[in-house]
Amino acid sequence: MNKILMFDALREATDEEMLRDPRVFVLGEDVGHYGGSYKVTRGLHSKYGDLRVLDTPIAENSFTGMAIGAAMTGLRPVLEGMNMSFLLLAFNQISNNAGMLHYTSGGNFTIPLVIRGPGGVGRQLGAEHSQRLEAYFQAIPGLKIVACSTPYNAKGLLKAAIRDENPVIFFEHVLLYNLQSEIPSTEYILPLDKAxxxxxxxxxxxxxxxxxxxxxxxxxxxxxxxxxxxxxxxxxxxxxxxxxxxxxxxxxxxxxxxxxxxxxxxxxxxxxxxxxxxxxxxxxxxxxxxxxxxxxxxxxxxxxxxxxxxxxxxxxxxxxxxxxxxxxxxx
Missing domain, CATH: 3.40.50.920 (Rossmann fold)
Known part of the structure; x- marks a missing residue:
């Protein structure tokens, strides 16, 4: 067993899946050189380079659409929202594209996409940065939605989400990144649909x-x-x-x-x-x-x-x- 912080558990999950499957890549604002706003992608850019850890412009609708297109062509994007509230700017792409394309294409396309990032009420982050969007996305057909709560389930669930053939919205709470607990030193995967x-x-x-x-x-x-x-x-x-x-x-x-x-x-x-x-x-x-x-x-x-x-x-x-x-x- 290893004692680990939640943001490191999420980073380990991402790193292990990128190492296991060359189709997995990360994109989002400041995920590369900076290592992510909450350091979930720290060190990944130096290890995997520009083509697999992509720093994007501040344009959620654009890079979410790009991630969906990449998933359609066989890649497995992991998109980090700097704050999940910002993904309201990409609501059209998530609902009309990510959630629907498998069905509207008659099953010709799968969308193995993970959209993850911090949300929830933090400490004086203001109204626009403190939104809880789980109910917004719950009404969209075609999505899976997961909310992690410990370092243990954060790692096991993120690995499962990256391997899933469906679009997964992966909620992390902004005040849990420094939560620390023990997790197994060996690989484990947790089911996405179980309480x-x-x-x-x-x-x-x-x-x-x-x-x-x-x-x-x-x-x-x-x-x-x-x-x-x-x-x-x-x-x-x-x-x-x-x-x-x-x-x-x-x-x-x-x-x-x-x-x-x-x-x-x-x-x-x-x-x-x-x-x-x-x-x-x-x-x-x-x-x-x-x-x-x-x-x-x-x-x-x-x-x-x-x-x-x-x-x-x-x-x-x-x-x-x-x-x-x-x-x-x-x-």
Missing amino acids: EIVRTGKDVTIITYSRMRHHVVQAVDILVQQGYDPEIIDLISLKPLDISTISESVKKTNLVVIVEECMKTAGIGAELIAQINEKVFDHLDAPVIRLSSQDIPTPYNGALEQATVIHPEQIINTVKKITAIKLSNDF
Whole structure:
């Protein structure tokens, strides 16, 4: 086992896949000589050269279109968005081209493309740099969407995404790059469509992903000391949702709390509630509760910024509230 930071885990995954497959190349703003805004591509330019680590102009629509065209012709691009919010400038290319071309070409083209980069609420990055775009992309047919949350799953998922024949949107949280943990020293690949059961329990199912996984774990550590037994599921795959794993957990606990950094209106949590109600409504002892960010542009002010997202104490109070409902129903 090696102890490693998340940005280094992502760099290792990219490096190993570039070494394994000469069709893999990286492109984006400052990914070459500078080594990436968060150093995920550090050292790759000196190792692989200009043709496989391409510094692009500040023109997301142009280089995203170029990456899609490269994927159509047999290459395997890994596109870094300096900030995922900037990819709104390439929304047309991602939706009308990356998501559709396999289908509209009658299967003649595959689009083995990874679009990865930082997103989420950081520390006073301003509204334009703090957006959570997972729900924007979730509605696009033809895409897979992944949100990593630890160095271990970041490396295993990125390697799987690069090898996949479909376009994959790969979300990394800007505040998790310096997260450190142990990962295997031998190669491993993780499935793109499976949730992770972080902790087993019987009282309530807490569903989360990305940075909020760590807020949930903090909250659950306190809840366990107080006699509660929550189950934690890290979604990892935002599209498709691993509804099978979720359903089995709900059948056991009969209660669900969703914790997300996405906006509440039409967010990931909203889709989760819809699918849970469709699949396992009869197993619920109380309505699903979702804890989501407020539906406002993220303030620059630090205190206001923190007030827009969910924190461990809110999770603790919600778990206590929903389990009390279940206990009252039992009597």
